[in-house]
Amino acid sequence: xxxxxxxxxxxxxxxxxxxxxxxxxxxxxxxxxxxxxxxxxxxxxxxxxxxxxxxxxxxxxxxxxxxxxxxxxxxxxxxxxxxxxxxxxxxx
Amino acid sequence: xxxxxxxxxxxxxxxxxxxxxxxxxxxxxxxxxxxxxxxxxxxxxxxxxxxxxxxxxxxxxxxxxxxxxxxxxxxxxxxxxxxxxxxxxxxxxxxxxxxxxxxxxxxxxxxxxxxxxxxxxxxxxxxxxxxxxxxxxxxxxxxxxxxxxxxxxxxxxxxxxxxxxxxxxxxxxxxxxxxxxxxxxxxxxxxxxxxxxxxxxxxxxxxxxxxxxxxxxxxxxxxxxxxxxxxxxxxxxxxxxxxxxxxxxxxxxxxxxxxxxxxxxxxxxxxxxxxxxxxxxxxxxxxxxxxxxxxxxxxxxxxxxxxxxxxxxxxxxxxxxxxxxxxxxxxxxxxxxxxxxxxxxxxxxxxxxxxxxxxxxxxxxxxxxxxxxxxxxxxxxxxxxxxxxxxxxxxxxxxxxxxxxxxxxxxxxxxxxxxxxxxxxxxxxxxxxxxxxxxxxxxxxxxxxxxxxxxxxxxxxxxxxxx
Numbered sequence: 038x039x040x041x042x043x044x045x046x047x048x049x050x051x052x053x054x055x056x057x058x059x060x061x062x063x064x065x066x067x068x069x070x071x072x073x074x075x076x077x078x079x080x081x082x083x084x085x086x087x088x089x090x091x092x093x094x095x096x097x098x099x100x101x102x103x104x105x106x107x108x109x110x111x112x113x114x115x116x117x118x119x120x121x122x123x124x125x126x127x128x129x
Numbered sequence: 130x131x132x133x134x135x136x137x138x139x140x141x142x143x144x145x146x147x148x149x150x151x152x153x154x155x156x157x158x159x160x161x162x163x164x165x166x167x168x169x170x171x172x173x174x175x176x177x178x179x180x181x182x183x184x185x186x187x188x189x190x191x192x193x194x195x196x197x198x199x200x201x202x203x204x205x206x207x208x209x210x211x212x213x214x215x216x217x218x219x220x221x222x223x224x225x226x227x228x229x230x231x232x233x234x235x236x237x238x239x240x241x242x243x244x245x246x247x248x249x250x251x252x253x254x255x256x257x258x259x260x261x262x263x264x265x266x267x268x269x270x271x272x273x274x275x276x277x278x279x280x281x282x283x284x285x286x287x288x289x290x291x292x293x294x295x296x297x298x299x300x301x302x303x304x305x306x307x308x309x310x311x312x313x314x315x316x317x318x319x320x321x322x323x324x325x326x327x328x329x330x331x332x333x334x335x336x337x338x339x340x341x342x343x344x345x346x347x348x349x350x351x352x353x354x355x356x357x358x359x360x361x362x363x364x365x366x367x368x369x370x371x372x373x374x375x376x377x378x379x380x381x382x383x384x385x386x387x388x389x390x391x392x393x394x395x396x397x398x399x400x401x402x403x404x405x406x407x408x409x410x411x412x413x414x415x416x417x418x419x420x421x422x423x424x425x426x427x428x429x430x431x432x433x434x435x436x437x438x439x440x441x442x443x444x445x446x447x448x449x450x451x452x453x454x455x456x457x458x459x460x461x462x463x464x465x466x467x468x469x470x471x472x473x474x475x476x477x478x479x480x481x482x483x484x485x486x487x488x489x490x491x492x493x494x495x496x497x498x499x500x501x502x503x504x505x506x507x508x509x510x511x512x513x514x515x516x517x518x519x520x521x522x523x524x525x526x527x528x529x530x531x532x533x534x535x536x537x538x539x540x541x542x543x544x545x546x547x548x549x550x551x552x553x554x555x556x557x558x559x560x561x562x563x564x565x566x567x568x569x570x571x572x573x574x575x576x577x578x579x580x581x582x583x584x585x586x587x588x589x590x591x592x593x594x595x596x
Contacts, residue, residue, distance in 0.1 A: 043481070044477070047477050047480045047481055047484070048477065050480050050484075051436060051440075051464075051476050051477060051480045052443065052457075052460040052461050052464050053461060053464055053465050053468075053473055053476070053477070054461045054462070054465040056465075057465060057473065060470070061473075061474060061477060064474070064534075064535050064536075065474075065477070065478075067536060068428070068474075068478060068535060068536060069478075069481070071424075071425055071428075071536055072425050072428070072429055072482070072491055072495075073425075074421075074422060074425045075422050075425050075426060075429075075494050075495060075498050076494070077422070078418075078419070078422060078498060078501070080494060080497040080498065080501070083497040083498070083500050083501050084497065084500055085493050085496035085497050085499075085500065086496045086497070086499035086500045086503065086550075087496075089317055089318065089552045089577075091316075091318065091363055091577055091578070092317075092318050092361055092363055094360070095360045096360070097357070097360070106207070106224050106225060109207065109208060109222065109223075109224035109225075110224045112222045112224075113220070113221060113222055113224075113447070113448060125452075
């Protein structure tokens with residue numbers, strides 16, 4: 038797959054319009070080339086970074102809680118009824 | 130010197146009231162001369178008047194009692210807009226407080242407003258904002274640095290004595306340096322990220338801006354520490370750190386490379402001589418093989434994480450939405466119109482490096498270099514108490530100068546990104562003004578959870594420079 042087709046495929050994957058392709062074609066290959074700089078390093082003895090040792094992975098119990106600020110969430114929606122948002126159809 | 134202590138003593142002596150102090154700062158901030166604010170907290174005067182009563186009753190309580198603080202517009206404050214300087218969140222109202230905001234409020238801070246930034250914290254100049262670029266207070270034709278440009282300006286231009294920003298690859302230190310103030314990027318995990326809109330979760334940290342080092346220390350003490358709501362936050366080890374009589378400071382060899390502007394190099398030499406003369410430290414150069422690869426590694430890792438973090442903005446969950454012929458079309462239209470160009474570029478780069486067939490070639494390799502960067506830093510920090518380097522290879526540049534060439538913009542972060550990749554703490558501090566009257570600053574790096582060392586050393590340096 039050439040880079041032009043690759044960019045079109047990525048635009049589709051990240052839900053951006055194909056019309057954007059021209060806008061990104063100028064810089065995208067240069068940046069990808071720039072990324073390739075890391076090939077100069079000898080990495081055969083290195084392991085990929087996973088996490089910092091001072092941070093322990095912790096899991097909390099999944100306890101359901103009542104969210105008390107519903108009115109603030111509803112402020113982000115123009116219409117609501119009871120505990121439900123009223124939305125317009127996403128399609129025309 | 131401490132602006133926090135000065136203001137609190139005004140209250141204690143009943144010379145001024147919080148509402149009077151807040152009016153003074155707000156008057157300046159609302160003029161928005163440098164486009165540093167996106168929105169204001171309309172209730173702050175009311176909140177200050179509540180504190181007036183406490184001053185009159187002699188009930189002053191809290192380390193930030195009645196202190197105005199501005200907040201970068203990617204940190205949630207309950208009931209206020211949080212736009213991330215993006216059209217896609219232009220009307221989003223935060224339903225809860227970030228942990229750092231809860232901690233500020235508990236100590237009596239007054240939040241004045243939300244500051245300008247590069248969209249979703251992606252940028253080094255504060256030019257990628259849906260609300261227009263911000264200007265450097267020392268020269269309006271120049272950039273204030275990014276992405277937390279508005280926060281740095283607000284402190285530099287006396288629009289607020291304190292501010293909070295976020296630093297993913299230099300977004301606190303670069304604007305702090307360009308605007309002539311202090312900016313701290315804490316150890317990864319030292320400050321809770323709960324309520325910070327995610328850009329690159331393994332790199333993002335919230336940190337303070339202030340004009341005086343003592344204020345940075347007070348603000349950091351308020352916001353740091355474990356938070357049950359952020360599982361990547363850590364218990365901050367409380368231990369006494371006293372700088373040795375003569376510090377050993379390593380100077381990164383690349384600080385004197387051809388890529389660094391001459392005036393920054395000569396100022397760095399001047400700074401080193403000053404500290405040697407005052408018998409504060411001795412200096413030795415050190416090298417890092419991975420240094421020149423850090424920008425590539427950073428943009429691979431940060432873009433990969435951003436492409437995942439920003440997938441949630443689809444027109445369904447948050448405010449901005451454009452209608453389409455079908456659900457897929459609605460997503461595309463909303464995201465294409467809602468995001469700015471740099472954000473879209475980074476989402477695409479992130480999706481590219483994570484794509485099947487490229488993942489091993491870019492992302493896994495970058496994470497291996499990241500390990501190498503961390504190892505090299507830790508090795509050097511065994512030999513030195515602190516590491517010293519510039520914050521930026523250039524002085525604040527002119528607006529528009531780097532907009533047409535993303536790689537040249539990315540290279541502004543060459544001295545900052547490796548520290549985020551390693552998770553270490555770093556602080557940008559002001560040193561002097563250039564011949565053109567622009568701020569020149571440098572940064573110290575130290576071991577995990579040793580921010581206290583920055584504060585102690587910089588208090589001494591501040592005294593020497595400012596008396």
